[in-house]
Amino acid sequence: MKNMFRIAMLALVLVVVALVSAVTAMRFAIHGQEVEVPAIVGLTPSEATRSVAALGLQIEVERQFYSPKIPEGRIMSQLPLPGAKVRRGWQVRVAQSLGPQRVAIPDVTRQSERAAEWNIRRRGLDLASTAEIQLPGAPLDQVLAQSPPANANQVAAPKTSLLLSIPPDPVAYVMPSFLGQPLGSASRTLEDAGFKLGNVSMAPSPAAADAPTAATTAPASPPQASPASIIVMQAPTAGQKVLAGAVVTFEVR
Numbered sequence: 001m002k003n004m005f006r007i008a009m010l011a012l013v014l015v016v017v018a019l020v021s022a023v024t025a026m027r028f029a030i031h032g033q034e035v036e037v038p039a040i041v042g043l044t045p046s047e048a049t050r051s052v053a054a055l056g057l058q059i060e061v062e063r064q065f066y067s068p069k070i071p072e073g074r075i076m077s078q079l080p081l082p083g084a085k086v087r088r089g090w091q092v093r094v095a096q097s098l099g100p101q102r103v104a105i106p107d108v109t110r111q112s113e114r115a116a117e118w119n120i121r122r123r124g125l126d127l128a129s130t131a132e133i134q135l136p137g138a139p140l141d142q143v144l145a146q147s148p149p150a151n152a153n154q155v156a157a158p159k160t161s162l163l164l165s166i167p168p169d170p171v172a173y174v175m176p177s178f179l180g181q182p183l184g185s186a187s188r189t190l191e192d193a194g195f196k197l198g199n200v201s202m203a204p205s206p207a208a209a210d211a212p213t214a215a216t217t218a219p220a221s222p223p224q225a226s227p228a229s230i231i232v233m234q235a236p237t238a239g240q241k242v243l244a245g246a247v248v249t250f251e252v253r
Contacts, residue, residue, distance in 0.1 A: 033087050033088050034085045034086065034087055034088075035055040035056060035057065035085070035086065035087075035088060036055075036083060036084070036085060037052075037055075037057070037078075037080045037081070037082055037083065037084045037085075037086055037090075037092060038051050038052060038055065038082060039078075039082035039083075040052065040059075040075055040078055040082075040092070040094065041070075041075050041076060041077065041078055041082075042070065042074055042075065043074060043075055044073055044074055044075070045059065045061060045073075045075065045094075045096065048075055048092075048094065052092055055088070056088030056089060057086070057088070057089070057090050057091070057092055058089070058090070058091045058092065059091075059092055059094060060091050060092070060093050060094070061094055061095070061096050062093045062094065062095060063095045063096070063157070064095065064096045064097075064098050064157070064158065065095055065096075065097065065098060065156050065157050066097075066098050066099070066100060066101040066154075066155055066156060066157070066158065067097040067098070067099065067100070068100045068101075068154075070097035070099075071097065071099060072097055072098055072099030073096065073097065073099075074096070074097050075094045075095070075096060075097070076095050076096065076097040077094065077095045078092055078093070078094045078095075079092070079093045079094075080092065098158060101153065101154065101155050103123050103124055103125060103158065104123070104151060105125075105148050105149065105150055105151055105152045105155060105160065106119045106120065106123060106150060107146075107150030107151070108120060108143050108146055108150075108160075108162070109143050109144065109145065109146060109150075110139075110142055110143065111142065111143050112141050112142060112143075113130070113141055113143065113162070113164055116143045116146075116162055120160050124158065125158050125159065125160055126158060126159045126160070127159070127160060127161075127162070128157070128159035128160060128161045129161045129162075130161070130162045130163075130164060131161070131162070131163050131164070132163075132164050132165075132166045133163060133164070133165060133166070134165075134166055134167070134168045134169070135165050136168065138165040139165060140165055140166065140167050141164065141165065141166070142164070142165050143162050143163065143164060144163045144164065144165050145162075145163040146160055146161065146162055146163070147160065147161045148160065170243040170244055170245075171243070171244045172241055172242070172243055172244075173193070173241070173242050173243075173244065174239060174240070174241060174242075175234075175236045175237065175238055175239060175240045175241075175242050175248075176238060177234075177238035177239075178231045178234050178238075178248075178250070179231055179232065179233070179234065179238070180230060180231065181230070181231050182227060182228055182229065182230060182231075183200065183225060183226070183227055183228070183229045183230075183231060183250060183252050184226075184227025184228065185227075186231055186250070187227075190248055194244045194245060195242075195244075195245065195246055195247070195248055196245065196246070196247045196248070197247075197248060197250075198247040198248055198249040198250075199249045199250075200225045200229075200249070200250045200251075200252060201225075201249075201250075201251050201252075202223050202224070202225060202229075202251070202252060202253065203232050203233065203251045203252065203253050205253070225252050229252035229253060230252060230253055231250050231251070231252050232251055232252060232253050233250065233251035234248060234249070234250055234251075235248070235249045236248065
C-alpha cells in the first residue's frame with residue numbers, strides 16, 4: 001500500500017514538473033521573440049530601416065507632414081513609441097517630414113471640381129477628400145469651400161479638402177388616378193403639376209370587337225381622342241412613385 005502511495009506521489013510530482021517546464025518554455029518562446037522598439041525620429045528612412053532591421057522589425061512610411069523643426073526627408077513621428085515591446089516582424093509606422101511649408105495654398109473656390117483638382121495637384125499638393133452638399137441657389141459643380149483656406153500658413157499636411165455643390169434630388173410624387181376623368185381636365189392637371197402628356201391612344205370598343213365584319217363594308221375611320229374622351233387606362237399606374245417631369249400616357253374611349 002505504501003509503495004502504491006509513493007508511486008502515485010512520484011507520478012504527481014513528475015506531472016507538476018512537466019507542466020512547469022512547459023509553461024516556462026512557452027513563456028520563453030513568446031518573450032524570447034520580443035524586442036524593444038528603438039527611437040528613429042530624426043533619422044532618414046534608410047537609416048531607420050537599417051536600425052529596425054537589425055531587430056527583425058520593418059518600416060512603413062504612412063504619411064507626410066510639413067514641419068518647421070524636423071528637416072525634410074527625416075522621420076518626425078513613429079508608432080509604436082520608442083521602448084515599446086513588440087514581436088519580431090512587427091511593422092513600425094512612421095510619418096516623414098516635408099520640411100517647412102513652401103507651397104502656397106491656391107484659392108479654388110468658385111471653380112469646377114476638375115479645375116480645382118488640377119490647380120491643387122500642379123502645385124504638388126494632394127486632394128484629401130471631397131464632400132458634397134445640396135444648396136439651393138448655388139451654381140452646380142462648383143467648389144463652395146476648401147480646407148485649408150487659400151494662402152494659409154503653418155499647414156500640417158500637403159492635402160486639400162473640397163466642398164462641392166450638387167443638384168438637389170428631383171421632387172418625387174405619388175401618381176394619382178385619372179381613370180374615369182375627361183382627357184382635357186386630366187391634361188391640364190398634369191401640366192400644372194409639371195408632368196408631360198405622352199401618347200394618347202383609343203381603347204378598342206368591346207361592341208366593335210364583337211360585331212361581325214362584312215366583306216363588302218368599307219372600313220370606318222378610326223375614332224380620334226378629344227378633350228371629352230374618358231380615360232380608361234394610364235401609365236404610370238396610380239400609386240406609383242414618379243419624379244417631376246415624368247411622361248404620362250393614357251388610353252381613352
